[in-house]
Every structure is written in structure tokens, then in C-alpha cells.
Amino acid sequence: MWHVDEGALHAYLDGALDEYPAAEARRVREHLETCAECADRLAEERRVRDDAQEILGLAAPQVEVPTFEELRAYVRAQQPARTMASVHLYRLSWAASVVLALGTGWLLRGGVPPTTLSSGGAGFEADRTVAGEVAPAEAPAAPTVEPERSNDALGASRPAAASSTPDAPVVETAAAPAELRAEVAEMLDEIAVTGGRAALADASDGDRAGSGVSDDTAAELLAADTRDATPEPAPIASSVMDRGQASADVARQDTATREFEAARNAAPAQRLRSAITAPAPAAGLGGDLSALGRATASDVPPAMFTDEDTASLVVPGLEVLDVLPVGQGTTFAGMRALQRLQTGDTLELVHLPEAIDPASLPPLRPGWSELVRSRGSGWLVMRAPVPEASLIELLQRLESGR
């Protein structure tokens, strides 16, 4: 005979049955009215629930709470300082992340044949595996239901081979940070000469509207009409493009550009999702980089770059399949890195500015785990078809840089 499981008993006690499918909730209620055995179990679970609540109540904090007006006044008082200094630093730090991401991708691409990490290689294949074939790129997010409480109670799929070339070198990032630091430092030197000082001078004006990341919500951010923006590749962008495109396949880039344009014309609310789920632009850097030029090259002073930043983009010791910025026009919406786990599965890391709600990302696929962490002035979202405990270990490796 069927009996109510303990989870449903607790849902009943918590007044949460209304959050279950209606038929299931009705079935539970009807059964509890007639089954003596389940009534006994319900009494036992009620005791457990009450004990737990009492224990938690023993550690209830006693604090005075400022009034909302006090809080609001404080936020207002902070606003001028934020717009003049901290917003700029906030944007700069994200711009720095983009440069680092691009630098990482560029360096790693530079170390392997184009077939390995170009759009036709591992990066593209892994990307398809992660985002494309199981879930449609434009799949809408699951509807959000936030019902009121009632008073009841009283695929994982593996990425394709790393390279079509059997003996193609494997990029191990264990050795990458030191090289990366040197290379990116060199890139930042270029920025310092060309755009960085101008950006620093701008900082004192507090007028940074129109570049970098705003403090708006994700939808507002992505709704910015980037079609009017005609960004000119800034020095660092040009520099990277020159080097990156030297080995790029033009045909693939055209295809990716078309895909990118399609994503760009999608409804604003879906742009982030499509940008995240769509295959990487050809040669990874080219398509997005030109659009990101203003937000990167002119905004990043050398002082923003630290060893910690370099190490914190990807998990050390894992092969990097792809690193690409996510954004349109001059609007930067995040950075995405793909790495191959030792099991062969793909680890996805998405770095987002604080203003972008991680819930804007595509829904998590069945069998995948996710970690969302605030890091500095932004978010890190880690996803992989592994248990959550494994993601926590990977996060610790990423943060320790080992």
C-alpha cells in the first residue's frame, strides 16, 4: 500500500503542499485523512520538526535593526562617492577581467594549432556539447512561481575530442599563470601607453556613463541599444585581433559573426541566455573583441592587474578549451571559460558583473551541478555534470591558485 513519504509529510507540516503539483498535494491530503499509520508518522515528524525549530530558536540573534529610512539615507549619501570613484573602479575591475580573459584565451590559442582551439576545434565542439544540442540556445527560462504559503497543517555529455590532430599539444594551465602574467603585463603596458592613462584621468571626472558596465539590472543592461554603437577597436583590441586573427579561419568567422548578429537582435531578455548558450564566435576573440574594444582597452590601468586576478579566472591544472567574453556592442555582460575536467566532462565558468543576476543564465540541465559565488564586485557561476562537492573542490583550487 502506498504511504506518504517523509518529505511530503514535512511539506504538509510546513504548509508547503500547495507548492507541489495539485494532484500530488490532493493525494497526500486525502491519504493522511484515512491512513492511521501515516497519521502516526506525521505525529513523529511533527515532533522532529518542532525539536529542530526549538534548537534553531536557541541561537536567534538579538540585534537592533536600523529603520529603512536610515538605510535609504545612507545609500543616498553613498551615491556620489560611488558614481565618482567606486563605480569607476568597479567598471575598471570588470574591464580588467575582460582583458585578462581575452589574454588568457589569446595566449592559450597562440600555443596550439588553430584546429585545436579555433571555432572548429575543441572550443567550438565543447561549446556545442555544453550548450547547444541538449538545450536549444533560445530556450526560455523556466517560469518563476513564488506561491504564498498556505496554512495546510496546521546530460551530462562529454565534449568532443580536444583536437582533430591526434598529437596536437594539450594546453595545461598549470604552467600558464606565470607565462600569462608576463604576457598580460606586456599587454597592459601597451594599454598604459595608449589608453590607460586617459582612463585614469577620466576617473576623476566621475563621468563614465556610456562605457563599461552600468549598475542596472541584467535586462536593462542587455537592452541597451548596441546597434547605434559603432565601437572602434581600441589599441589592445587591435593588438589582440592582429595576433589572434592571423590564424583565424575567415569563413568560420563569418558564420560566427552571423550567429552573433542573430543573438544581438534577439529580445533583450533573451540576449544573455543566447550569448551564453550560442556557439563561440569564430576564432573566439574576433567577433566580440571589436565590440568590447572601448570597454577594455581604454579603461584598464596597470594597477588593476594583480597576480590574484590572473590566477582566479580558471581552475589551474585543467585544460582550457575556450575563453570568451559575453556581451554586445560596448555592453559587457560577462566572461565565459570552458575547461576539461579529468573525467573528460566540461566545466563551465561564467564571470558576471554584480549588476547581472546569475539567475539570468540559462536553466541548469538535468544531472549538472551549479555553484554561484560572489567574488569581488561580481559573480562566479560554475557548472559541470559532477556532484556539487566536486565543484566546491574545483572552486577551492581556483581560489587557491593551485
Place this chain on the structure above:
Amino acid sequence: MSIDWNDVYRSTFPDLVRFLHRKVWDAERARDLAQEAFVRALRHEPKRPRAWLFQVAANLARDEARMAIRRKKHLVLLKAEAESREDGVQDPAAEMAEREQWGRVREALDALSEKDREALLLWDAGQSYTEIAKHTGLAVGAVGTTLARARRRLAEAYGQREQADVAR
């Protein structure tokens, strides 16, 4: 649809402090972090403020646990105001007893898996099953099972620590 932030603040702030306190075990720090979460929310005005606030609060608490994060000026200022109202009201003996009790609860909570603990604390802070599911990645139907396991384990662990203290 515009959000009544005054209402959100009144209905959510105490829950947020309660949630954070079981993570950082410092009432004033929990309040500081809750304030920080609200300061960010007022700047960003998320569409689902309650879920957003708890997600940010959880991340702040994780950061707090991981490293001694720098105390930001605005938090210090708010804290100083509160301290001036609370000067010298705590009895040392009562404070010690309270600390011991918190220690037992903390150890009992530490006996839970991270996911079970998170679900339980979110429930205790007034989150619905749907909100807990969204926050933890569980299916709504699995939240009850998780809470049942967490509550049972918490009661067992707390009982064991109580017995150990009595035996000492």
C-alpha cells in the same frame, strides 16, 4: 511593477539576519551583512528582491567564512550607530551561557551536509519551498525530504552534544 522596498525591508531584514547569524555566528556581523545585501539591492533593484537578497547574503556569508573580508566603511558606520545604543547592556554570565548554547547549536548544524544545512536555514529564515529549491538547485519535491533529513540530524546532533556537556 514597482517594488515597495520599505515593505521588502520590513518583511525580509529580520529573516536575513536570522539566516546570516547561523552562518557567521556573530549577531552584529550578521546584521552588517544583511545591510550590505540591502545596500546592493537598493542599487540594483532586482526583480525578485527576496530571492536575490538571500542569494547575495549567502554569498557574502561564504566570503566572510573564507576570509576576513575588509570591513567596509559604510558597515562600520552603521555598526557604530548601533553600538552607541547598545552600550553595556549584556550581563557577562548571561553572555557566556548564550555563547555556550550557540556553540552547541553551531556544532549540531556543522554535523549537517552543506546542502541540508542551507535548506534548513533558508526555511528557518522564512523561505518557501520554491525559493529554497531555486537557491539550492533542488527540485521542489526534494525540499521536504532534505528538510526532514536535516531536522532529524540536527536534533540528534544537538542531543548528543547536550549529553556530552552534561557528562563533563
